[in-house]
Amino acid sequence: MKPKRLRMTAKRRETLIGLFFMAPFLVGTLLCFAFPTISSFLLSFGSTDTQAAGFHIQLTGLENYTRAFFSDTSFVPYLLDSIQDMLIKTPLILVFSLLIAIMLSKTMHFKGFFRVVALLPFLLGNGQVLRQMMREGIDTKILSLGDGTLISPEMLAYMGQDFFTAIDGLFSIIVTVLWSCGVQVLLFLAAIQSISPALYESAHIDGANEYEAFWKITLPMVLPVLLLNAVYTIINSFTDSTNPLLDYIKTWAVTKADHGFAAAMGWIYFLFILFFIGLVVLVIQRGIRKTQGVRR
Amino acid sequence: MTKALAGTRPVLQKSARAVPRLILYLLLFGVSFVFVYPFLYMVSRSLMTNEDLNNFMVVWLPRTLHFQNYATAAKLMNFARGFRNSLLVTLVATLGQLISCSMAGYGLARYRFRGRTLCFFVVILAMIIPTQTIIVPLYLLYAKLGWLNTFLPLIVPAFLGYGLKGALFIFIFRQFYSGLPKELEEASQIDGCGFLRTYAYIVFPVARSAYMVVLVLALVWHWSNYFEPSIFVSKADLGLLSSGLNNISNALTLSADTLETVYDINDNNALNNAVVMAGTFMTVSPLIVMFAFLQRKFIQGMERTGLTGE
Numbered sequence: 250m251k252p253k254r255l256r257m258t259a260k261r262r263e264t265l266i267g268l269f270f271m272a273p274f275l276v277g278t279l280l281c282f283a284f285p286t287i288s289s290f291l292l293s294f295g296s297t298d299t300q301a302a303g304f305h306i307q308l309t310g311l312e313n314y315t316r317a318f319f320s321d322t323s324f325v326p327y328l329l330d331s332i333q334d335m336l337i338k339t340p341l342i343l344v345f346s347l348l349i350a351i352m353l354s355k356t357m358h359f360k361g362f363f364r365v366v367a368l369l370p371f372l373l374g375n376g377q378v379l380r381q382m383m384r385e386g387i388d389t390k391i392l393s394l395g396d397g398t399l400i401s402p403e404m405l406a407y408m409g410q411d412f413f414t415a416i417d418g419l420f421s422i423i424v425t426v427l428w429s430c431g432v433q434v435l436l437f438l439a440a441i442q443s444i445s446p447a448l449y450e451s452a453h454i455d456g457a458n459e460y461e462a463f464w465k466i467t468l469p470m471v472l473p474v475l476l477l478n479a480v481y482t483i484i485n486s487f488t489d490s491t492n493p494l495l496d497y498i499k500t501w502a503v504t505k506a507d508h509g510f511a512a513a514m515g516w517i518y519f520l521f522i523l524f525f526i527g528l529v530v531l532v533i534q535r536g537i538r539k540t541q542g543v544r545r
Numbered sequence: 546m547t548k549a550l551a552g553t554r555p556v557l558q559k560s561a562r563a564v565p566r567l568i569l570y571l572l573l574f575g576v577s578f579v580f581v582y583p584f585l586y587m588v589s590r591s592l593m594t595n596e597d598l599n600n601f602m603v604v605w606l607p608r609t610l611h612f613q614n615y616a617t618a619a620k621l622m623n624f625a626r627g628f629r630n631s632l633l634v635t636l637v638a639t640l641g642q643l644i645s646c647s648m649a650g651y652g653l654a655r656y657r658f659r660g661r662t663l664c665f666f667v668v669i670l671a672m673i674i675p676t677q678t679i680i681v682p683l684y685l686l687y688a689k690l691g692w693l694n695t696f697l698p699l700i701v702p703a704f705l706g707y708g709l710k711g712a713l714f715i716f717i718f719r720q721f722y723s724g725l726p727k728e729l730e731e732a733s734q735i736d737g738c739g740f741l742r743t744y745a746y747i748v749f750p751v752a753r754s755a756y757m758v759v760l761v762l763a764l765v766w767h768w769s770n771y772f773e774p775s776i777f778v779s780k781a782d783l784g785l786l787s788s789g790l791n792n793i794s795n796a797l798t799l800s801a802d803t804l805e806t807v808y809d810i811n812d813n814n815a816l817n818n819a820v821v822m823a824g825t826f827m828t829v830s831p832l833i834v835m836f837a838f839l840q841r842k843f844i845q846g847m848e849r850t851g852l853t854g855e
Contacts, residue, residue: 273706285682292682512681
């Protein structure tokens with residue numbers, strides 16, 4: 250620190266340097282975040298004039314919100330669909346990615362191969378590429394009873410149609426879930442590898458088996474990453490490019506140019522996301538606080 | 546599952562470890578199968594003729610390698626143009642995010658200034674609010690600035706710490722820098738380095754792994770991003786690869802006449818799902834090449850980012 254040359258207190262200097270590093274972000278916050286967020290919020294309580302030239306909001310109160318819930322026939326079903334989808338998939342994604350990460354963290358043959366393969370969903374599984382693959386019905390094709398290779402057709406006939414569709418549906422969900430695990434596996438893997446092997450050794454000397462070590466060491470140690478992953482997974486599930494509700498909002502915003510209504514739907518959606526994320530953060534934070542005594 | 550996790554403790558006898566080991570490999574190969582399958586499917590399909598697609602005897606190996614699909618796909622996507630545009634946007638936007646997000650993350654992690662908590666809160670909020678919620682005012686803003694139908698809406702926010710998942714990157718950098726020991730920087734400052742030189746010579750080299758992680762994530766996400774470009778950039782000359790890919794599947798529904806006039810394709814059988822798969826493969830192949838080069842460093846970096854909240 251050289252307070253003499255710059256003639257200011259250390260504290261002021263720190264603030265200035267801090268603001269220097271934050272400068273691009275602060276400009277960005279004004280331009281790309283605060284302005285659009287606030288005006289979108291206002292917009293949700295009104296409507297724009299039909300001429301695109303100006304940005305005049307005519308306030309109409311809660312009309313857009315009541316319309317979304319009570320008059321619009323598609324919004325609520327889409328919303329419930331996305332919530333249901335999230336509720337089913339998020340726990341599965343977290344469990345699967347933790348298990349895969351644990352398996353990948355073991356010393357074994359073909360380690361490099363498995364790790365690269367585990368990253369494939371991350372490369373292929375987003376945006377337009379995933380869309381095209383889904384259009385091909387890839388999620389139902391990977392594991393399917395339909396072609397008769399897994400279980401013979403006679404067996405299938407014996408077990409009946411209901412069983413068949415149930416199993417195929419289950420397979421499809423598992424495949425989709427596995428394919429959504431890319432980033433989460435990476436984060437878990439990073440977390441697991443930073444756990445000191447000494448912890449496991451001492452637990453083992455005290456007579457703990459693998460199962461106990463998982464619950465007493467691995468899980469508490471990865472809880473902070475579990476939190477990050479849970480939040481990421483929820484956001485991802487809600488803002489995925491294949492999400493029909495977002496397409497619906499986009500249609501209203503772009504094609505039909507009813508900006509107020511689109512904004513209102515967007516905000517309702519955001520509140521739901523916030524609610525679920527808040528819930529997850531609360532639960533996991535409590536878990537973290539509980540285990541803190543054990544960890545430190 | 547838990548059985549498979551057993552058997553890595555060196556204390557166990559070798560014979561006792563064999564069975565869990567086997568289960569572990571079986572599970573891993575099972576998972577790998579699910580991950581590799583779509584990739585192989587894509588490659589194999591992309592080389593099939595129309596007859597192969599409809600022939601149920603042909604499952605994996607096309608009877609002839611029909612490279613014509615790639616030519617058709619390239620024509621429909623306007624591959625050369627899309628590749629050039631995508632490369633430009635991806636590289637510039639990624640560079641922007643590397644600079645701005647690492648700066649913001651460093652500022653948040655190292656300096657205690659007024660409003661720091663508020664800034665961090667904004668980062669979290671920006672991570673959570675879907676782009677779709679604020680896309681309309683953004684559109685109107687960019688329209689007012691005259692940025693529509695240019696690459697500016699995709700590039701400028703990236704230099705300002707926003708853009709595609711910018712807040713997440715700030716978060717990653719912040720977590721990483723908070724985990725770094727402060728002593729290195731203090732030592733360099735005592736030796737007379739200003740904060741900029743400290744950042745350039747001390748912090749940056751140490752933080753390389755975090756940069757690596759964000760680099761790969763940003764490259765992949767920008768490359769396959771579709772939503773923002775589809776809204777802000779509608780001019781054909783500025784088409785990206787991701788929108789080109791969309792062209793192919795849209796072209797599947799076009800009539801033969803339109804195909805001939807617009808794309809100069811006069812073979813009715815030329816257009817099918819094999820072409821879509823060829824286009825998809827062409828879109829992801831640059832990513833795969835990039836990843837083949839960066840893979841090792843990326844995974845090492847992932848392990849060191851301190852995202853683990855130690």
